[in-house]
Amino acid sequence: MKELYASNVSQIGLxxxxxxxxPLVTYLKGKxxxxxxxxxxxxxxxxxxxxxxxTMGLQQELRFTEASIRALDDPGLGxxxxxxxxxxTFGMLGLAMxxxxxxxxxxxxxxxxxxxxxxxxxxxQLVDADTAxxxxxxxxxxxxxxxxxxERDFSALHVLCNEMLGAQLPLIEVCFxxxxxANAQQYESAFNCDVRFxxxxxxxxxxxxxxxxxxxxxxxxxxxxxxxxxxxxxxRLIDDNSYVNMIECLMINAAGEFLSLEQVAEKLHVSSRSIxxxxxxENTSYQALLARVRSTLAKELLLSGSLTVEQVAERIGYSEPxxxxxxxxxxxxxxxxRYR
Numbered sequence: 001m002k003e004l005y006a007s008n009v010s011q012i013g014l015x016x017x018x019x020x021x022x023p024l025v026t027y028l029k030g031k032x033x034x035x036x037x038x039x040x041x042x043x044x045x046x047x048x049x050x051x052x053x054x055t056m057g058l059q060q061e062l063r064f065t066e067a068s069i070r071a072l073d074d075p076g077l078g079x080x081x082x083x084x085x086x087x088x089t090f091g092m093l094g095l096a097m098x099x100x101x102x103x104x105x106x107x108x109x110x111x112x113x114x115x116x117x118x119x120x121x122x123x124x125q126l127v128d129a130d131t132a133x134x135x136x137x138x139x140x141x142x143x144x145x146x147x148x149x150x151e152r153d154f155s156a157l158h159v160l161c162n163e164m165l166g167a168q169l170p171l172i173e174v175c176f177x178x179x180x181x182a183n184a185q186q187y188e189s190a191f192n193c194d195v196r197f198x199x200x201x202x203x204x205x206x207x208x209x210x211x212x213x214x215x216x217x218x219x220x221x222x223x224x225x226x227x228x229x230x231x232x233x234x235x236r237l238i239d240d241n242s243y244v245n246m247i248e249c250l251m252i253n254a255a256g257e258f259l260s261l262e263q264v265a266e267k268l269h270v271s272s273r274s275i276x277x278x279x280x281x282e283n284t285s286y287q288a289l290l291a292r293v294r295s296t297l298a299k300e301l302l303l304s305g306s307l308t309v310e311q312v313a314e315r316i317g318y319s320e321p322x323x324x325x326x327x328x329x330x331x332x333x334x335x336x337x338r339y340r
Contacts, residue, residue: 001133004104004125006303011114011234012122012139013296015055018048020118023084024068025049031072038067052091058120058140065145076186078151083190085118085156087163092233093117096226098164099219104211106164107134109227115234119153121202122303125211131172132208135201139299141333147178150202155190158204166216168192171206175199244282244289247275251293258294258317261286295331298324302340309336 028035039046042064048054056064069077087094093109093116100106104125111123121136134157142149154174161169171193180197181187187195247264264286265272279285294316301312313324328336 001126001128004127005108005111006124007111007114007122012120013058013292014115014234015057016061016115016118017052018044018054018056019050019052020089021056021061021064022049023089024065024081026084027077027081028068028071033068033071038064038071041067061120062142062145065148069145069148075181076151076183078148078153079155079186079190082152082155083159085152085159087160090117092226092229094160096223096230097160098215098217099223099226100164100215101218101220101223102211102215103161103164103213106215107161107211110160113230113234116230118156120149121153127208127211130208132206132211133201134204134206137202137303150176150178154202154204158191161204164215165210165213169204169206170210171204173205175201175203175205177202244279244284247279247286247289248293251290258290291327291331294327298328298336299332299339302336312336 025035028038036046042056042060044056044060044064045054074080087098090097093113096113097106097109100109107123107125110117111125119136120138120140120142122139124135124137126133126135136150136153136157138146138150154176158169158171158174171191173194173196174187174191175196176187177199178197184195184197251259251264261272261275265275275286279289297316298312301307301315302309307315309325310321313321316324318324318327325336328334328339332339
């Protein structure tokens with residue numbers, strides 16, 4: 001099995017645009033649900049839903065989603081909301097995907113600009129002989145909204161592929177790792193193919209030849225303009241996380257060495273006391289950032305599958321594998337082997 005590309009794990013935790021909740025909000029309003037208390041529960045200003053510069057963190061998104069799930073009590077909510085994520089929902093990113101040369105290029109574009117899309121899953125495009133496997137895997141915990149987000153993202157991705165192709169993506173099957181639910185028939189209707197539950201991965205499965213299908217609206221000039229603007233938008237999104245992001249970048253670039261607080265302060269030409277104060281204002285600390293960077297790098301290395309647990313431990317600065325395993329379980333709730 002060959003991996004063609006994979007999402008960058010470090011981008012998955014970036015803030016997302018509040019506008020990304022629009023399909024869910026529209027669905028709630030269609031069911032006569034008052035959204036104001038749901039926004040309040042998530043500490044999101046309701047009027048920012050139409051603000052293209054407004055962002056939300058993962059925990060805010062999860063709180064809003066959890067409150068929505070409780071309000072609707074609909075086991076198939078993700079399958080109902082996902083198809084309303086159209087290429088047009090993503091603005092410039094959707095236009096870049098549509099203007100790509102092939103389906104492979106469009107999906108690669110989506111994966112490469114993770115911070116501008118809705119999903120919190122890590123996507124991998126795999127090819128096994130004549131079969132393409134588009135896998136979506138949870139990296140950060142999405143509980144208690146895991147099933148909703150997985151079903152939403154897969155049904156949305158199915159629609160995006162259809163829109164890029166200008167025709168139905170001919171799926172062989174769709175796989176989900178969770179047990180067969182009571183509303184299994186709804187899945188088959190949503191994807192128009194066999195759906196397998198209890199699988200080893202969450203994935204869309206189709207003929208690999210479809211990846212090379214030329215897209216009807218491919219346009220190299222439009223693609224280049226849109227992609228450049230998307231890169232600028234994502235960079236701005238990262239910059240909005242300013243001081244925290246700056247320090248994380250220093251840590252990542254020094255991976256294997258892991259700068260001390262004093263070394264980071266020296267590189268930023270400020271005192272270590274100033275860094276502590278600034279990080280406190282952003283509700284974090286140097287030790288918390290160090291743990292987050294190590295956790296992200298460890299996940300990336302474990303998912304690559306090319307290193308042993310002992311080698312991963314060494315790469316992220318742990319001399320004893322047992323200490324790394326203990327820390328990793330604290331970060332994720334799973335052992336490194338179980339996570340892999």
